[in-house]
Amino acid sequence: MGHHSCCNQQKVKRGLWSPEEDEKLVRYITTHGYGCWSEVPEKAGLQRCGKSCRLRWINYLRPDIRRGRFTQEEEKLIISLHSVVGNRWAHIASHLPGRTDNEIKNYWNSWIKKKIRKPNTSSGPPTMNELILPSPTSCFNSLNQMENNIMNSTATITSKPDQTAGSAIFPTPCPFFMLEGDNVGNLQNSHNIWSAAGHSQLEQALPPLPAFAGNVDSTCLPPLIDGMAAAGMVLSAMGDEGEASCSQECFEKSELSEWVEADQQYPAGFFIWEDDPAMEGQLPAVSTPSGSFPSSA
DNA sequence: AACTGGGACAACCGCTCAAGA
DNA sequence: ATCTTGAGCGGTTGTCCCAGT
Numbered sequence: 001m002g003h004h005s006c007c008n009q010q011k012v013k014r015g016l017w018s019p020e021e022d023e024k025l026v027r028y029i030t031t032h033g034y035g036c037w038s039e040v041p042e043k044a045g046l047q048r049c050g051k052s053c054r055l056r057w058i059n060y061l062r063p064d065i066r067r068g069r070f071t072q073e074e075e076k077l078i079i080s081l082h083s084v085v086g087n088r089w090a091h092i093a094s095h096l097p098g099r100t101d102n103e104i105k106n107y108w109n110s111w112i113k114k115k116i117r118k119p120n121t122s123s124g125p126p127t128m129n130e131l132i133l134p135s136p137t138s139c140f141n142s143l144n145q146m147e148n149n150i151m152n153s154t155a156t157i158t159s160k161p162d163q164t165a166g167s168a169i170f171p172t173p174c175p176f177f178m179l180e181g182d183n184v185g186n187l188q189n190s191h192n193i194w195s196a197a198g199h200s201q202l203e204q205a206l207p208p209l210p211a212f213a214g215n216v217d218s219t220c221l222p223p224l225i226d227g228m229a230a231a232g233m234v235l236s237a238m239g240d241e242g243e244a245s246c247s248q249e250c251f252e253k254s255e256l257s258e259w260v261e262a263d264q265q266y267p268a269g270f271f272i273w274e275d276d277p278a279m280e281g282q283l284p285a286v287s288t289p290s291g292s293f294p295s296s297a
Numbered sequence: 298a299a300c301t302g303g304g305a306c307a308a309c310c311g312c313t314c315a316a317g318a
Numbered sequence: 319a320t321c322t323t324g325a326g327c328g329g330t331t332g333t334c335c336c337a338g339t
Contacts, residue, residue: 016307016333038324054325055308090327101327106306109329 013047017056021046025053026061059102066098070107078104 013021028044034057037050046053059065070078074096081092089101089108096104 014309036324050324051310051326052308058326059307087328102307105328110304110306 012049014052017060021048022056022061025056029057029061055102059100064098065100070099074099078108082108 017025024044024046025040028040032043034040034054037054040046040050040053041048044053048056077095078092081095085091087105089105093099093101093104
């Protein structure tokens with residue numbers, strides 16, 4: 001196997017970084033910044049490739065890095081996020097200030113190993129079901145009810161997400177649930193899988209995924225659905241306070257007034273934003289089915 | 298004391314994607 | 319439209335340390 005293209009130069013050092021190398025890199029970055037990583041090694045006097053410098057800075061030397069054990073809150077958040085977005089470590093890391101994707105990935109992998117080795121352990125981080133889907137039946141019922149609401153509605157679902165997303169807190173007028181990435185349309189637990197496939201009305205309502213990628217200020221969106229917020233319902237790996245407060249913050253930014261937390265009226269794992277007459281005109285142009293959602297019949 | 302296996306962390310590799318020429 | 323280049327990402331491997339034997 002050949003080296004990566006950026007590391008083909010001779011005399012490029014590899015392996016662990018020495019304190020001297022760290023010092024050189026830190027001194028260079030803190031005084032000059034890092035406009036182009038490929039230029040950093042030469043200018044900083046390092047026998048490394050730019051890629052290696054970048055990684056060292058991002059994962060270790062960055063001043064805002066947070067080290068040490070993960071807190072319980074962080075653990076829960078990681079598990080929640082992972083249950084929704086999978087192995088998208090950078091995405092998960094973006095929700096844990098000071099933590100790097102590499103660190104989270106390492107943590108997850110060692111945790112997985114432990115879990116596999118001791119499958120029946122009752123201690124440690126909660127399982128996905130404990131966190132997200134304590135009541136699968138009600139989840140599915142709720143989704144089915146959503147579809148019934150849509151099908152009973154006389155409204156025509158014509159709206160599609162605005163590709164200029166970012167101007168609105170909830171950039172999509174889509175009133176239905178969404179998950180992120182490959183999980184869109186699928187709600188899965190150990191017993192069942194609910195898929196939007198075959199539910200044509202819901203399918204129709206789901207936005208085309210790629211339209212949102214990278215276009216939305218994630219700080220203004222509920223944390224688990226970066227770029228994927230639904231105007232009507234957010235399906236979220238819920239169950240811990242960190243998530244709740246974060247979503248609440250998003251909500252406050254949005255100046256909307258009614259969140260109904262999952263555990264109270266809906267299956268855990270759901271945030272419901274109910275239609276509210278007071279919010280008329282504050283929403284993005286929406287052609288939702290009439291009535292509140294999903295509680296209307 | 299020496300060895301070994303596993304955990305934690307660090308670094309590398311190959312790939313994709315976006316921006317610019 | 320195509321090519322090149324650099325950044326970023328996720329998977330994988332390497333290294334060190336430590337507890338157990």
